Amino acid sequence: MSDTRAWEMRVFLRVVARGSFSAAGRELGMTPSSTAKLITRLEDRLGVRLVERSTRHLRLTAEGELYRDRAEGLLEELDALEVEVAGGARSPSGLIRINVSVPFGRHCLLPLLPAFREAYPDIRLDLGLTDEIVDLYSAQVDIAFRTGKMPDSALLSVRLGDVRRRIVASPDYLARRGTPRTAADLEHHECLGFNFRRAAAVWPLQAGGRLVNREVHGHIVANNGETVRHLAVLGLGLARLAEFHVRADLESGRLVSVLDDTLVDSEEIHALYIGRERAPRRIQAFLDFMTPRLRALLA
Template identity: 55%
Template sequence: MDNRAGEMQVFVRVVEAGSFSEAARLLRMTPSTVSKLVARIERRLCVRLLERSTRHLSLTAEGHVYYERSLALLAELDDIDRGVMQGAAATGGTVRVTTTVTFGVHALEPILPEFWRAYPNIVVDLSLSDEIVDLYFDRTDVAFRTGTLQDSRMTARRIGVSHRKIVGSPAYFERHGIPATVDDLARHNCLGFNFRRLAPVWPIKESGRIVDRNVRGSLLANNGETLHRMALAGVGLARLADYHVRDDIAAGRLAEVLSGESDEEPLHALFLGGMRMPQRVRAFLDFTVPRLQAFVAG
């Protein structure tokens, strides 16, 4: 492995200490190891950097150049480290966040004004999409996702469980009736998503396990907000998260059918970096996660 910066540090310490033995003591290395490292530098550069005698060391002309350039480079490396550390520790900068349209509109966006009152120097770069994005490729800091975790490179903080409900409006039920069994869904207009499969399915609980049921409908959309609006308009049935429809159910605008037959999925905040994440990302997660947990729990 190339460790020229480490070799430079040893060389600088030898020059400043005036001897291999004193440099070795300061570096907690053996004198022979220090001598071999300096000799390795000289072999690589094909020049002699130090004139050695029994009483003292002196720099050659090339040694003076290498010493001065090494000091400058090591100082620059220190500046880089300090700059990155200070940037990570500052509660400012941009946090790139992605989540589904529904979760973003109903859960995340309402708490952002309070977040900015606490952290006015943090910019939230928010993307709402029900498509799955690659955190590495899109350089995303935090993703709120529903479903089973699959990417072991990312760290997760659990938000809660998203319980799915099959809902329709009173107007729809008046025209088409209320499905009494899962099999009745075959004759209903089931609104679905278009980003998972060509043939839309609804995961349904049957005999204690989840089974994908083929459904048909007049609408396939790429986000839950569109399905929600069409369900309210009486177009058909929709399978939506409980936090998405609980106010509508309480107000009588929507009603749940086949209660207990739909599925549930875990909801997590995913992020990169683990314990070494920038402070701006940590501040965002520490602020939002507890509030989102309370929201999902209802």
């Protein structure tokens, strides 16, 4: 009797990705009822419930999440093995979905892509540039670049370096409003901010020999760092942005850095990918290519 476990895994993952038996079945050439029966047989064989059903949506159980994570890894290993055996020394190929913030993508990652494409012409890239945090599993992202403390999860990470932030403004703005000398001076300035739910309107600053999170105020907020940078260049206020993001503006004089001895703001940046014992060749090739170049850029 043939072993159908790999097929069951593929059907299960398609159901999870599409969120319904009918949508998954259509893509696989199966009826909704046969798709549902296959998942039920899988659950009966395993002796656990993988999916909680309702009239509106499907929700994974804890066992279902574990099965999804391990099944994805096993199937990618199987696919990679067949490609490697069939292709011999052929260069890595396939699709990599990447999530990256707008500033880091535009100023750090995108300039490296021409050389990467030349080195790996058979790898296809799907780039998502957004300053919103996305879930790698639900968005089907292979690699994401994140700044800040890494959460405890099944994700693997590669540390790329430290991101220092600077407070910057245009010379025109400083000529009109004055240059802040202390943290308290920010009370009298327009401070450009972000409109994410996770973004707090506080800047970490030294005041009186101790670190304080000073609340700042302004009349304009935006949903990505590139827009905030442009607003600062236009003279609309002070902005707190990553050093790599404003490096060219500081060198050209479009922006001026202020409160350098007062701002205490540096965080690690990592490349995250879904935790598996062995990443697919295309993922490993991308990380091996980008890691030393991004480390040098951040340093």
